[in-house]
Amino acid sequence: MDTAGEIVDYLEALASELVRLGAATNQYHILVTGGAYMMLQFRQRRFTDDIDFASIVPVQVGQGEVFETAVIRRAEIATRGSANVFSQAVRSVAVAHKLELDWLNDESAVYLYDDAPRAELFLWQIFKGVLCVYLPTSPYVFALKIAANRRKDQADIQALINEIGIGSRDEAQAIVDRFLLPEAQEFWEVQKKIKRYFRS
Numbered sequence: 523m524d525t526a527g528e529i530v531d532y533l534e535a536l537a538s539e540l541v542r543l544g545a546a547t548n549q550y551h552i553l554v555t556g557g558a559y560m561m562l563q564f565r566q567r568r569f570t571d572d573i574d575f576a577s578i579v580p581v582q583v584g585q586g587e588v589f590e591t592a593v594i595r596r597a598e599i600a601t602r603g604s605a606n607v608f609s610q611a612v613r614s615v616a617v618a619h620k621l622e623l624d625w626l627n628d629e630s631a632v633y634l635y636d637d638a639p640r641a642e643l644f645l646w647q648i649f650k651g652v653l654c655v656y657l658p659t660s661p662y663v664f665a666l667k668i669a670a671n672r673r674k675d676q677a678d679i680q681a682l683i684n685e686i687g688i689g690s691r692d693e694a695q696a697i698v699d700r701f702l703l704p705e706a707q708e709f710w711e712v713q714k715k716i717k718r719y720f721r722s
C-alpha cells in the first residue's frame with residue numbers, strides 16, 4: 523500500500539463487504555497500528571505491506587476523545603454475528619483488489635494483548651456504520667515501536683520522538699512505563715533500545 527488514501531479505500535471496501543454479507547446490524551471495533559498508522563497520521567511513510575490491527579472492546583466511545591480500552595482475543599472478532607463473516611469480508615476484498623490474503627493482519631495483535639494491554643486511543647472513523655476504526659496515540663505507538671526496534675521501525679521511532687517532543691531517556695522511559703508491562707520491557711530489553719536514541 524503506497525498511500526494513506528489506499529488504506530482508507532480498502533477499509534471502506536471491507537465495510538461495504540461486511541454490509542453485503544449481512545453484518546450491518548453488528549459493529550466491528552479494530553485498532554490500527556504499525557506502518558498503516560504511520561501513513562495515516564504522519565503521511566511521511568511511503569509504503570506498508572499490510573494493515574496491522576487488533577480487535578478491541580472500547581471502554582467508552584466518543585468521536586475524537588482519547589480514552590483507554592480493554593483488548594480482546596483475535597478469535598472474538600470473527601464470531602460476532604454470522605460465523606467468520608469478518609474473515610470472509612477480508613478475503614473478498616483481497617480477491618477484488620488483488621491484495622495479499624493477509625492485507626489486514628492481526629498477527630502482531632498478540633503483542634498488544636500480552637505486552638501493552640491498556641491502549642490509549644481514539645475513534646478515528648466509522649465506515650458504513652459497521653466498521654469502527656480506532657487509532658492509538660503517538661505515545662502508545664512509540665512504546666510499541668521502541669520495544670520492537672526493527673530496522674524498519676527506526677525512522678518511525680525518530681518521527682515519533684520529534685512529534686511527541688521526547689528530549690531524554692527519562693522522558694522516553696516514562697512513556698514506556700505507561701504502556702508496556704514490566705516483564706515485557708525486560709524481555710524486549712527496552713532500556714538498551716532507548717539509549718540508542720538519547721545521549722542522556
